[in-house]
Amino acid sequence: MENNAEIIIRLQNVVKSYDGEQILKSINLDIRDKEFITLLGPSGCGKTTTLRIIGGFETPDDGHVYFDGKDVKDVPPYERPVNTVFQKYALFPHLNVYENIAFGPRLRKMDKKELHEKVLKMLEVVNLKGFERRKVTTLSGGQQQRVAIARALINEPRVLLLDEPLGALDLKLRKDMQMELKNIQQRTGITFVYVTHDQEEALSMSDTVVVMDNGEIQQIGSPQDIYNEPENAFVADFIGESNIVDGVMLDDYLVSFSGKKFRCLDNGFEKNEPVDVVVRPEDVDVVSVERGMLTGVVTSVTFKGVHYEIIVDIGGFKWMIQTTDYVENGASIGLYIEPDAIHVMKKSEFSGMFGDYSTFSEEMEHMSDPTFDPDSEDEEEDVSEESEE
Amino acid sequence: MKRKSIFQRMAAAPHIVWMVMFIVAPMLFVLYFAFTDEKGRFTFDNILSLSGYSNVFILSIAFALIATVICLLIGYPLAYFMSKASPRTRKLLMVLIMLPMWCNLLIRTYALMALLDNGGLLNALLAKLGLGKLYIVGSDFGVILGMVYDFLPYMVLPIFTTMTKLDKRYIEAAADLGCNSWQTMTKVIMPLTVSGVISGVTMVFVPSISTFYISQKLGAGKIDLVGDTIERLFKNTSTYNVGAAVSLVMMVLIIISVGIMNKFSDDDGGIIV
Structure with missing residues (x-):
């Protein structure tokens, strides 16, 4: 500016x-x-x-x-x-x-x-x-x-x-x-x-x-x-909500993730370079299964006032989608993603830590995991809750 | 308002009995004796005879004031230094200040005498060095020194407590707004530790004004304060009633000074006396 x-x-x-x-x-x-x-x-x-x-x-x-x-x-x-x-x-x-x-x-x-x-x-x-x-x-x-x-x-x-x-x-x-x-x-x-x-x-x-x-x-x-244009998975996750999935940059403007190929607006990566792909929940359109680029099963629906927040299981990865159309829990739906809704990021130390909506917080996952030791210096525990001076 | 249960009231009973027996009753006795003669008849004579003691009162107030001011001048910087010191140094200083308090006041006063007496350690040392003697015991200075020595901890501790409770952010805010260290001290730290100073001043002034053994021992009998006068008057049955009158005046003096102190302190008040 x-x-x-x-x-x-x-x-x-x-x-x-x-x-x-x-x-x-x-x-x-x-x-x-x-x-x-x-x-x-x-x-x-x-x-x-x-x-x-x-x-x-x-x-x-x-x-x-x-x-x-x-x-x-x-x-x-x-x-x-x-x-x-x-x-x-x-x-x-x-x-x-x-x-x-x-x-x-x-x-x-x-x-x-x-x-x-x-x-x-x-x-x-x-x-x-x-x-x-x-x-x-x-x-x-x-x-x-x-x-x-x-x-x-x-x-x-x-x-x-x-x-x-x-x-x-x-x-x-x-x-x-x-x-x-x-x-x-x-x-x-x-x-x-x-x-x-x-x-x-x-x-x-x-x-x-x-x-x-x-x-x-x-x-x-x-x-x-x-x-x-978040630089890495941490930024994408910390600012707003994001679905962050593993992908491969096949060519300039062409990325594959979740087993499908997508057109996108990003370039300048190596051929077949592994990348993190960010898709914001509000940028995904819910369509019929036939028209969908991806298909999945709705596992939860939450009314948020302005929109519904739904969690969709796509090949085991939980996506969060915000939609104004009501969908039934358990329904199979298709998802349509425009090229400009896809943002490709280089892999970073934060890759794989964020962006799956099985739970909203890591703590929730840890709470139901009896083998988790909160004191151990786990790699996952990077976003530690130490209070600042 | 909730009524207190019988257990709550019983829990307070021993304390009330104690207070009545050892605090209220003696004060009433003082009051009674102050207004009666030897035969128990009501009289104002004791009160009227007090004018003869005005010099003693003035001297006592002056001594107590001087001792309090000196304690404040030594105690405030010391408390500040302690609050700034590392935990180790702070603990050490704390022990050094507390240690004498674990020892009886009278014994401490005797110890000071042994140090400062004409034949004491200090003068022995001075003699060794070929220097003249210092006649501290028996002088005004000796008595005030005794007061400062005995009561300094009572000045340091309350000030130290308020200093440690002082939020560090106020000091940072002061620096942020343009205070150098001296201005931070006078404009922020001092005003915010007033309650500690008031506690300290009260706790030094009150025992200083009523002391008698310090003036007896370190004044070598040459300096007569209110405390000494009261002791002497009470030892003689014929002056018992005058002694009560002097005590009464001193009690009033103390109450007035504590009252003035309370006026200065904020609502949160740190008065312990």
Whole structure:
């Protein structure tokens, strides 16, 4: 989108470990001016650590962080042109709303009158007019959130870091705040670096999404790129729902999977190269068995409001299909897949781990498997649930 | 409101009996003696005679205040350092601070005397080095030193507790908004640990103002505080009633100072006294 914009923060080969465990394995990332960039990934993927390194709360073991081309290794947090909205807001309980927001400018000895005007303006920006004298401890989560944003924004940082700022809010309020944050970002023209594990949030707010897992960046791209052209099985599975099947690239624009050949829009692979094939559940048409490119048996039907979510067994592999037409459980149906609904990916370390809808989570599989030992360092257990610092 | 069951009320009974016997009754005795003469007749004479003791009161308050301030000046940075230290160092410091508390106050005071006395260890050392003697025992400084030495842990521990409970994110937020370490200390850490300071100040000030053995031992009898006065007055049956009146005034003083402290502390309050 704004790929010509000036790069204001650059991370180069950033490495970080805690207690011998590698949290970040060589992160390279450019953050551009006025961009809304989101670090997205499951807990333990290193996204918060990356944010804290930018903020100066952690120092990388190796690698460099550049602000405007200058290495900021020895620059403490209070001298960096960034401000942070913390996960649980960290508003100062001994100060009221006004004093919390005025905290930064007061340190810089701003003129009293100017300060007063700015605080009132900030309160207006975050829709909290009239709340100046309230104690922060008496505010609701959403209000505290707004105070935290105002407290950071009043300093006019070049970059605002937001660490799961909507995590503690309920669903409807989250949606409102997403809109509001996006609006604030566009109005102020401040670069936002946003951390979340919520893919929907990432897709709807960001200019650029950085998908992370296992301390590595899996893909950087616009929300559309990430969704339509996932780089590997992890990204395809983490962003939205996907059926991921093993396939072979027979030729440019021709791929085979599930025992059939399909026309597709991908090229540039070796002949007969094994690949992962992604088909989104909403891109499959349900047709009669005769017309179907693939046929299978419906094993479950769930009503989701907008559509039905059905699971179809095709040669032992469970596909998820979203359709607005009702189909009977146990019925044989045909599936029709357009060439542009097929996305071919190179094989990766994540191949074979995702994309089958026998169960939705790995945990569900493990629960009914008496031989499974949750403590063993199984290869399958890559998406571990460690909590992040 | 739910009515308490008979078991709940019985569970509290021993405590109530205890309180009445050992706390309420003695206070009522003090009150009674303060307003009667030797023959048990009601009188204001004891209260009126108190003006003669105003110097003692002023001296006691001054000594207690000085000792409290010194404890705070030493205790606050120490508590901060402890809260920042590695778990090992923290444990070690904790033991060093707690250790003297396991020992009787009187014994500790005697130990300090043995160290500081004119013929004590310190002066023996100074003599060896060819330096002059330090007459600490018997001086104002000696008494205040004793108070600080005896009561410092009561300052450090409550402050340390509030420091460790202080959320690290507030400190990060302060740094994020532009505070250097000193500003973080004065604008965030100090205001957020006030409740600990208030507990500490109360716990040092109250025993300091009522002490008598520290002034007796380390003051070598030259310094007369309220505690000493009360002890002396009570030892003599003829001045029993005046002693009660002095005690009464001191109790009121303590209640007032605790009340003032409570005013400063937030609703969450850390008052243990």
